[in-house]
Amino acid sequence: MDILIIGAAGMIGRKLARALATAGKVSGRPIRRMVLADIVVPEKPDFPGEIDAVAIDLSNPGAAAALVASRPDLIFHLAAVVSGEAEADFDKGYSVNLDxxxxxxxxxxxxxxxxxxxPRLVFTSSIVVFGEPLPPMISDTQCLTPLTSYGTQKAIGELLLADYSRRGIFDGIGIRLPTISIRPGKPNKAASGFFSSILREPLIGEEAVLPVSDTVRHWFASPRAANGFLLHAAEIDTxxxxxxxxxxxxxxxxxxxxQIEALRRVAGDAATRLIRREPNATIANIIAGWPQNFDARRAEALGFRAETSFEEIIRVHIEDELESAVSERA
Amino acid sequence: MDILIIGAAGMIGRKLARALATAGKVSGRPIRRMVLADIVVPEKPDFPGEIDAVAIDLSNPGAAAALVASRPDLIFHLAAVVSGEAEADFDKGYSVNLDxxxxxxxxxxxxxxxxxxxPRLVFTSSIVVFGEPLPPMISDTQCLTPLTSYGTQKAIGELLLADYSRRGIFDGIGIRLPTISIRPGKPNKAASGFFSSILREPLIGEEAVLPVSDTVRHWFASPRAANGFLLHAAEIDTxxxxxxxxxxxxxxxxxxxxQIEALRRVAGDAATRLIRREPNATIANIIAGWPQNFDARRAEALGFRAETSFEEIIRVHIEDELESAVSERA
Incomplete structure (x- = not known):
């Protein structure tokens, strides 16, 4: 089996490439070759088979054809200009995310x-395809009313995926990822960044800023769960x-x-005291329009699984990022 | 006020151009200039102001820019490759309807x-943006699950219209037209053609074929109502x-x-006897997936109006097509 991962240098893409390289197979079929593509050269995990890493801009003429010329059996399309950038740079967002x-x-x-x-084609969409007006519980048949250009581009991707699949051009499956927490790495300027940093920084004894109130509700899965979604999407009967x-x-x-209560149970009061409350009306306003809860019974019936408590999400982070980092350093 | 109609040679576009030329104004503002564009040169109605008719393919590089260079205040975008052709010719459908x-x-x-x-930009979409699974009554918040490439392209147009409007690029409004009945002209090969022909042909003493059962339910408006929707969409507060x-x-x-009962009331048993039942499983299967009823309270609250009985739709056809044709010949 030949696999192409587009967007392989991102946080999710790197985890996916490592998981596939370790498993060595998909649906019981051995992986012969992996091509990792992104706007920068992705790092290559250890893999006994053939593995290539290429820097390529999907929106450049001929780039997609070059990637597909080797006829991979399985394509993961994770590449995207993120929400904030697609909103700030209209042309770049449409060029990469739509074109x-x-x-x-x-x-x-x-x-x-x-x-x-x-080929099987796995496309990552996002819960930001949903915008106002939103019910408290959002089903898979909720209409797509994105409030950003990024959400619009992802919604269009979903429509194209369905039409190309219906016509038998590829065997497409799109997955709308929850907000990922705890994202590893450094704090960033994303409006959603605090959902990770208020846990990630205190776990290593550093201070974190909380810009919204404790009552703000949102929808989460760990990076490990996201990786599991992608692997499962590659294998299920569509x-x-x-x-x-x-x-x-x-x-x-x-x-x-x-989130804070789970942190207290895992890491104690000393950790939660590192969260500094610094209300920010701009961030609170952005977050206010975000979805809070989903009815994901359809995905669950198809075998997709996520965490069921924030303690579990925190323990996943400790196992995958903190303990493995220690063992990598050792 | 300067107006651009793209798709001005079609049935709806011709009626719209005539209506605007006759009214001479929109929202109380006099029309200074009209540009009628289509893939063939549209016919020009009598109009005292400036009026141009141009043949242009919107999907050609530079074509759209040329049309917009005169900065019309109001743009009607009615042009589309229709459903059957967009399904048969993948490239042409995406090229015209999306690109x-x-x-x-x-x-x-x-x-x-x-x-x-x-500018105000009025975009015609279609109820075929909705596909299975469909509830018996479809609201404006129904999710878009088109079953054809044409429906996909219209759904993408709706998403783009919303994003460009949100960003203040134009003041967009999209209207999803019901199936138009009674379409004037000759019978065509569209699967929906019989919804018009079983009334249109008997009204002039000709036979028509009915390929489905009498219980088939669908959603209709007259060409006059469709024209009214466009004019109202140009004027309302968005x-x-x-x-x-x-x-x-x-x-x-x-x-x-x-439909048949209304025909009987308007034109008698002699007319309904001209409908020949000739069941066609292919057409019946296509129609089976089509929407049957909509909750259009939102449009009604905004002042959009359609017919409330098929007798009214038949009388509109007689007034607009048969009597005016007689008077035009006279």
Whole structure:
């Protein structure tokens, strides 16, 4: 089996490449070759088979065709200009998130016009395809009313994925990821950054800023769960999806207060005291329009699994990031 | 006021151009100039002001920019490759319905980057943005699950319209038209053609074929109502639309039996006897997935109006097509 990961240098893409390299197979079929692509050269995990890492801009003419020319059996399309940047740079957002995605889909179609070819294509969408007005509990049949250009581009990607799949051009499956917490790494300027940093920094004895109230509720899964979603999406029988080719992934609906209480139970009062409350009206306003809870029964029935408590999410972070970092250093 | 109609050679576009030329104003502002564009040169109605008719392919590079260069205050975008053709010719459907629409939207944005410009833009979508699974009554917050490439392209147009409007690039409003009945003209090969022909042909003493059962239910408005929707969309205050920039137009939910009964009341048994039942499983299967009824309260609250009985729809056809044709010949 040949695998292509586009967006392999990102946090999720790196974990996915490592997991595939370690497993060595998908659906019981051995992996012969992996191609890791991103706007920068992705790092290569240890892998006994053939592995390439390439820097490529999907929105450049010919880039998608070059990636697909080797006819991979399984394509992960994780690459995107993120929300804030797509909002600030209209042209770049549409160029990468819409034109780049369409160029990939078209490249697969062109390959199939030469001789039969129908790869599995896993596309990452986002819960930001949903915007106001939103019910407290959001089902898979909620209409897509994105409030950002990024959400618009992801919603268009979902529509294209469904149409190309319906026509038998590829076997597509889209997964709407929850907000990922705890994101490893350094604090960033994303409005959602505090959802990770208020746990991540205190766990290593550093201070973190909380810009919203404890009652703010949102929808979460760990990086490990996100990786599991991708691996599962690569393997499941897609015949039951019908026209609804994109699925909201399961997650945990939790408040900031729930997060802090879980931190207290895992790491004690000393950790929670490192959270400094610094209300920020701008961030609070952005967050106010975000979804709070989803009905993910469809994904669960298909076998997708996420954490069920924030203590579990914190323990996953400790195991995957802090303990493995210690052992890597050792 | 300067007006641009793209798709002005189609049935709806011709009626719209005539109506605007006759009214001579929109929202009380006199029309100074009209540009009628289509893939073939549209016919020009009598109009005392400036009027141009141009043949242009919106999907050609530079075509949209050329149309928008005169900075029309009001743009109607009605042009589309229709459902059957977009399904048969993948490239043409995406090229005209997606790329053409996006080229128009981008042309407006580029004009606005030179100096302030924000026209009203009226976009025609379709109820085929909705596909299975569908509830018996479909609201404006139903999720878009098109079953055709045409429906996918219209759904993407709706998403782009919302994003460009949210960003203040234009003042967009999308209207999802019901199936138009009675379409004037000759029978065509569209699966929906019989919804018009079983009334239109008997009204002039000709036979028509009915390929489905009398119990088939669907959603209708007359060409006159469709024209009214467009004129109203050009005039209403769009501030109340929020992020839901596209609205399902009101219509009449009726069965084929309702249509035939209305024909009997208007034109007698002699007319209904001209309907020949010739069941066609292919057409019946296509129609089975189509929407049957909509909750159009949102459109009605905004002042959009359609017919409330098929007798009314038949009388509209007689007034607008048969009597006016007689008087035109006289």
């Amino acid at each position: 780049g995605t369409r160029a990939l889909f078209e490249a697969v179609r062109r390959e199939g016009m030469q001789r039969p070819y129908m 015949r039951s999806l019908g026209q609804l080719r994109t699925i909201t992934m399961p997650g945990l609906s939790a408040t900031v207060g729930d | 053409g629409t996006r080229a128009l939207f981008e042309a407006v944005r580029r004009e606005g980057m030179q100096r302030p410009y924000m 501030r109340s639309l929020g992020q839901l920039r596209t609205i399902t137009m009101p219509g009449l939910s009726a069965t084929v039996g309702d």
